Amino acid sequence: MYQLCCFPARLAVETTLLAHKTPRFNTNKSSTTSLQVINRMTLFTLFVVLCCVSVITSETCLGQKEISLISTIESTLNTLKNSLKGKSAECPSGWKEYKKHCYYTSPGITTWYEAEKLCKQKGGYLAQITDSAEDAWVANMLRRAVQHRHGYWMGAENFTDGKWRWINDSSKVQYTHWNLYEPSNSGGVEHCAHFWRYANYRWNDTHCTQGGIGYLCEKIK
Incomplete structure (x- = not known):
């Protein structure tokens, strides 16, 4: 102008x-x-x-x-x-934080199928373990959580082709920490993985409606 x-x-x-x-x-x-x-x-x-x-x-x-x-x-x-500065979004009440992820241990027990639904309702997914450091941190957390008889469900399953995958994104399970002689697929019906309390929270496969198991949810912070 x-x-x-x-x-x-x-x-x-x-x-x-x-x-x-x-x-x-x-x-x-x-x-x-x-x-x-x-x-x-x-x-x-x-x-x-x-x-x-x-x-x-x-x-x-x-x-x-x-x-x-x-x-x-x-x-x-x-x-x-x-x-x-130096702050970030906090995990919701009742969730624990590890490397920008939040984890929730259930107070009650349920089936693997129901656990998956409940985690989704909470805005997350059944826990997906990617390395030994995360696995060690989770196991230590579970030892201080409610001691369900058989431990806690995780997101690993092998429904489709017998290969273990994470239900969250269908990616192949790379890192594992199976208990000795596991996974065994006993009776040909053990398609869901959990952190086994009796094995110091190493991994085990079992049938997906096994009783006495809580669940571990995870979500990005």
């Missing part, structure tokens, strides 16, 4: 100056006509300049308001950023 406004103003000023420098005729009529032209150009120039000053002033004020608003927003964001 500044350029659009100042260009005609500059043009008007230059035209007026040129008119003043133009030689006048000696006749009274010519002098009068020339003076009228110059006066009109001067008035036009003054009008354009005043209009431009008004527009530029308006834009300048608007810009100052915008700058002030932006400054306020930046200040608020910086304050919020500083208050959140």
Whole structure:
């Protein structure tokens, strides 16, 4: 807008100056006509300049308001950023945290199928163990939790092709910590895995409706 406004103003000023420098005729009529032209150009120039000053002033004020608003927003964001520095979302009440994941140990027992549904209702999934460090942390947590007779369900199953997978994302189970001679698939019906209390929470396979087993839910923090 500044350029659009100042260009005609500059043009008007230059035209007026040129008119003043133009030689006048000696006749009274010519002098009068020339003076009228110059006066009109001067008035036009003054009008354009005043209009431009008004527009530029308006834009300048608007810009100052915008700058002030932006400054306020930046200040608020910086304050919020500083208050959140080093903090992250907390696990829900009753859940334990480990490396940006939350874990929930059930107070009651149920089947593997029902456990999967209950974990989903809580916004998570049956625990998916990916390495020895996580497994050791979970086992230590389970030792301090409610001591269900046969331990806690995890998310490993082998329903489809006999290969163990995680129910959460159907990925193959890579890390394992099976108890000695497990998985055995005794009777050809043991398709669900659990942390076995009697084996110090090493893994065991059993039929998916086995009694005396709680469940361990997991979700990303």
